[in-house]
Amino acid sequence: MIKITKLNKIFNENTKKEFHALKDINIQIKTSSCVILKGVSGSGKSTLLSIIGTLLKPTSGDIKIDDESIAKLPDLHASNFRAKKLGFIFQSYNLFNELNVKDNVSIPLIPLGYSQKQIDDMSKIALTLANIEHKKDELVYNLSGGEKQRCAIARALVNNPDIILCDEPTANLDHDNSMKFIESLREFKKLNKTIIVATHDPIFEELDFVDEIINIKNGMICE
Ligand SMILES: Nc1ncnc2c1ncn2[C@@H]1O[C@H](COP(=O)(O)OP(=O)(O)OP(=O)(O)O)[C@@H](O)[C@H]1O
Numbered sequence: 427m428i429k430i431t432k433l434n435k436i437f438n439e440n441t442k443k444e445f446h447a448l449k450d451i452n453i454q455i456k457t458s459s460c461v462i463l464k465g466v467s468g469s470g471k472s473t474l475l476s477i478i479g480t481l482l483k484p485t486s487g488d489i490k491i492d493d494e495s496i497a498k499l500p501d502l503h504a505s506n507f508r509a510k511k512l513g514f515i516f517q518s519y520n521l522f523n524e525l526n527v528k529d530n531v532s533i534p535l536i537p538l539g540y541s542q543k544q545i546d547d548m549s550k551i552a553l554t555l556a557n558i559e560h561k562k563d564e565l566v567y568n569l570s571g572g573e574k575q576r577c578a579i580a581r582a583l584v585n586n587p588d589i590i591l592c593d594e595p596t597a598n599l600d601h602d603n604s605m606k607f608i609e610s611l612r613e614f615k616k617l618n619k620t621i622i623v624a625t626h627d628p629i630f631e632e633l634d635f636v637d638e639i640i641n642i643k644n645g646m647i648c649e
Pocket residue numbers: 437438445447465466467468469470471472473474624626
């Protein structure tokens with residue numbers, strides 16, 4: 427369970443540029459559910475996703491993941507927490523173009539102290555799940571947009587995370603590849619992952635496996 431209580435995020439606090447990006451957010455996300463964070467550009471979706479992902483700290487309020495409070499985790503603990511529990515899929519893929527697919531996918535495992543054999547085995551499982559195993563030796567630079575997305579999916583899955591966070595995952599995909607991405611989400615759901623997708627793509631609105639759509643407007647949850 428992810429429990430967010432009275433969460434606020436203020437950028438540039440106490441300066442002329444002060445901006446209240448998230449206002450008194452209260453949400454509970456059940457384990458193994460799929461939730462869509464929906465809202466127009468600038469509404470606060472990425473900010474909320476980044477806080478859930480421990481990439482950003484809230485100004486006030488609490489966020490608990492499986493009863494562990496993560497709002498104020500020191501940076502080293504936050505990066506360990508991410509490495510064990512979370513997988514990220516970003517709109518811009520965030521891959522290393524000059525490395526091959528397999529190396530990109532195995533990167534999150536390196537700080538976790540696995541042996542080379544374990545890294546190879548775990549990477550192979552993720553590459554197969556994301557249907558990109560056949561391109562494992564190809565440089566990311568040479569992949570199509572849909573293939574880059576599948577490589578990013580494999581990287582998000584490689585540590586077998588409980589929670590998968592997706593930020594505008596279909597923004598750079600055509601309709602066919604967006605539909606393929608949605609089928610990947612369906613598979614994650616079958617694997618009992620908790621999935622949170624921040625998006626304004628209407629394609630996510632009527633999916634049978636989505637448990638909840640949370641609307642965000644001007645940093646607030648709309649009922
Ligand atoms: N580091 C920052 N400093 C100042 N303001 C910021 C910062 N990050 C985000 N903001 C502001 O907070 C608001 C919410 O941004 P956020 O990226 O969360 O929106 P979003 O709903 O994800 O938008 P998009 O769909 O365009 O990605 C925006 O007005 C943005 O300009």
